[in-house]
Amino acid sequence: MKKVLLIALSLILVLSMVGCGQKSDDGTYEIALITDKGNIDDKSFNQGAWEGVKAYAEEHKISHTYIKPEEASDAGYLAAIDLAVTGGAKIVVTPGFLFEVPIYEAQTKYPDVKFILLDGAPHTADYSTFETKENVASVMYSEEQSGYLAGYAAVKDGLTDLGFMGGMAVPAVQAFGYGYLQGAEAAAAELGLADGAIKVTYHYTGNFEENDTNKATARTMYQEGVQVIFACGGSVGKSVMSAASEAGAKVIGVDVDQRYDSETVITSATKGLSASVVQVLDAIYNDGWATYSGKTTYFNAANNGVGLPTAVIGDANGNAFDRFSTFDKAAYDAVFAKLADGSVAPIRTITVADASGVATADELTSALNLVKVAVTTR
Amino acid sequence: MQDNKKSSQKSGFDFRSITKTKGFSAFTAALLAIALGLIFGLIVMTLANPSKAMAGFRYVLVGGFSRFGDVLYFATPILMTGLAVGFAFKMGLFNIGASGQYTMGMFFALYVGFMVELPAGLHWIVAILAGMIGGMIWGFIPGIFKALLNVNEVITSIMFNYIGMYLVDMWVQGNATMYIASKSRTNYLPSTVQIPSLGVQGSNVNLGIIFAILIAVTLFIVLQKTTFGYELKATGYNKYAADYAGMKGKRNVVVTMIIAGGLAGLGGAFAILAPSAIAGSSMTYEPINIIAANGFNGIAVALLGSSNPIGIIFSAIFISHIQRGGSLANLVGFKPEIIDVVIAVIIYFSAFAMIMNSALAKFVKSKFGKKVEMANANAEPTTTNKEAK
């Protein structure tokens, strides 16, 4: 009896306390970011995009939040968007291609809400219809420019035996790889090296995993004399870093600054997630929405959308180029300026005979006009 | 006196199956545990954000009512894993392996979904059954280890969580039909293999919850009314007595683990085969080397439900309710991580209070146990008219 009384009392207590709480609407927000399957601190798309949202919103005192979907499925993402809109969001930022299908649904459902979709374009689940409505900005990145900078920096730094390990030969990975080769070529030309002086071992792992096969491949490449591998395929990077630390060799990271993942990472070919989000937000608040509305915009060097890290995260005075031996900020700025003004325009796509998109050494050499660089595939 | 006794016995009999005093006290215990859990949740919310705590807490508490479809939808898998844990626990087996069994069930269902072509009305049913079989296999192995080699099922089933998860991830990634490497997730399942939706607007709630509740009721009947349930509970309460009574303990261990595995496997199948609110879309599985959380949530569900199948129905719905409400707390500005913490605090504190409850009862019994025995012993002469001959 006592127990029942105790329960009743505590429930009444709890309920009455809740009753006292006034529903306040000041918890609502204007900008909402929906995370994908990962957390907000995933060192990848979620974190990069959130940093952009936070930087812009805090500067301009705009209310903002992020929402974690209850379920990592299209419907779950859409439900999270529903929640964000219910909470008053006027702008919804969705990082990653996993949101392509949910945004396709949401753009019709919420015509008054603006969506920023990073690294993807809205389409139906069966890929039959691609449509980006007026209230959606689809943001893509010129990976070839980022790859170009990485290849350029490596060769300029005196490295001559380079490696590339992509995941699957999907467009983004291909673009990174092609840019990497072209950057190496350009640097070799500037340095006046002989034809074929730069060797590049070019490889697609066929997956985005950290596994023993990938590690073994990386180890073999290092043993064959490769000095640095551009690890361009999600978790493939972990395998490469692990092999590199055993071999005492170097790695170039991808997507975000992977400096802290391993001591072996000399630089990273990044996409400017944060910068792109800031730019689109800025456009929205300054009547520039038309620039991005209803289409896919490529972010590149011109709008600071790609690049190598120029600052050390968490250390304002750190030198982001400290892991290079000679390559420095000045040299980087020079080449970056060329990309930005369009005087250098790396090739993003080439024609590849193979159905899965894996290019042969000949295809690469001829399509990318490689002279100083001798490519071997494996 | 005699008549009195008889009538009280009669009424006791009538209510017995529903409000057995034991079950009833478990119910009040669960309420108390929940109340405690909620209070702790409120404390955490107040610490995180004092001014919004009440508004946020109200969402946690009642927000789920506004999205009851989702409450049921998300309750489905944890109801099944809760049953998987609770049913085994009735026999004294601690099935920590619900996660692995769940993942295995998911894979088997996926396999049938992608690799087997069947007519629309049949496809999803076969996929569900395949999921059940997948889970059964993954329950059978710890069961047979326990029965034949006396290897502790906790250890084996934990190991099989990992083995199952890695195997499934490997199989999924190795299968080009199932897996889209560029998105590191499985393809969309054909609509023929998705479980029919219950048609609640804005929710994926589907026939799975109906099946899950029916299964729970069936298990309740099995436990209460059948010789198998009788043996199972006897073994759980006192395996020596079960041996003494000639029950086939080893066989029962294996059968129980198979059933438990099948239940978790069904949970995986129900989860992965759920329909999507978006045309052409579906649930997808991401082979990212993470053990399914729903398996572990099943432990909390089972604890809160006192391992009673009917109790588990309610505890699964309660936990889902709190989670759905918790998501809404976002509306007043609570960060997802804080909400996760609050929900975890409520769920696990409730479950913990439930354990403590029985520990407390044991403590009270050990300290004042004589009181109870004495009371009963003394009840004899007063309730029976049979004086010593």
Add this chain to the structure above:
Amino acid sequence: MENYIVEMLNITKEFPGIIANDNITLNLKKGEVHALLGENGAGKSTLMSVLFGLYQAEKGEIRKNGEVVKINNPNDANALGIGMVHQHFKLVEIFTVLENIILGVEPNKMGFIEKKEAKKKVIELSEKYGLAINPDALIENISVGMQQRVEILKMLYRENEILIFDEPTAVLTPQEIKELLKIMRGFAEEGKSILFITHKLNEIMEVADRCTVLRKGKYIGTVDVKTTTKEELSRMMVGRDISFSVDKEISKPGEVVLSVNNITVASKLHKNNAVKGVTFDVRAGEIVCLAGIEGNGQTEFVAALTGLEKMTEGSIRLCGKDITKSSIRERSISGMSHIPEDRHKHGLVLEYSLEENMVLQRYWESKFQNKGFIKFDAVREYSEGLIKQFDVRSGQGPITVVRSMSGGNQQKAIIAREIDKKHELLVAVQPTRGLDVGAIEYIHKQLVATRDAGKGVLLVSLELEEVMNVSDRILVMYEGEIVGELDPKTTTVQELGLYMSGAKRNTVKETNHAG
């Protein structure tokens, strides 16, 4: 006014619905052994719990040395010099003997336990009172007898002068009982006052000065043990005459029911075999008693006989059928009933109701189930019949949770179940352990009735009196072997004791054949 050290005056203690102690008065003199006698559930333990501070009485008062005291908890009791050895020991299994003794009163210096001094004191005490212990042994590794000595030392270490023993002999072997009674006597002579809860009349006659009898929560009287008899005490306790001898006809053994041949069982405790080549027969219509001191292989033998454990060698025939390799269920179907040694461990599912326990061996029979569904009506009807027939008393009849029943009635339930089941052989292992005289008498009658119904009975017992009174033939087991076959009509307790202690042995069938 006599010189009483403790007076419990007009104590009334109620529990919901029951008056456990109804106006009870108990006076304890300094330096006496005062027995508290009563059947199970008479209120003895409640009364002692009131004295020890575990319960508070609603009415009445407690005086120590004439002054009214209030005892709210065991600490108060301790402060007054009252110590108690509980029926179920309160020891920390993973602590050593010494640690348990000093638990709660650890001598310390700046928070560090000073074990050395404590150990010295404990050893002194143990030598002084002949309480042999090893202070460094872990509780979980020592025998029940030694655990009890630890409990006694706990009281002595705290310098208690009023010692309460709650059924201390229930867990002991005859030798240990003898030893304990001697020690209790010693305490009394030293000036300590002993309260001795028991329902064993022999022990009272042997050790107690006075005896207070309770029955159903009421005070019956206090008598001087020297001037009373066992018969009178039992009449006070039970409220009627109890016969101590078992009335039975001379047995008429018939066909061989059980034939065990050369049974050998490996020991779990040591490398030697626990049972070594045991061979004997049990015939229909006779009670064969397997006597012996605890730990001489009886438990292992019964486990092998009933199928709970495997044996390494030998064969068993039941009613002519070889059941050596049969499962427990098959043995049961072949006609073996088994009243197990430990009713809580094997005999009952304590969480189950009485009726569920009544069909523990038979739930699978078509009488009680149909296509896997239990016929609860049939179970109810059957168990109500058994409850009536065997007078099993419980709070709520068939739906009583067995855990809440008294030991005697739990045992009755098992006996009802095993006797009512179709059987040719009844294996009864210590069926009267821990029970009061009324229940013992009843169980002995049931055993004889079973015999007279033409069944074979194999009784395993540690109680000499039971062995002598009930059996038709005695087989003495010593260190895993049958060392003698005796006829209870011609042998004496002394002779039996010699066999049991291994001092004497004969080859089987050298002495008189049974019956």
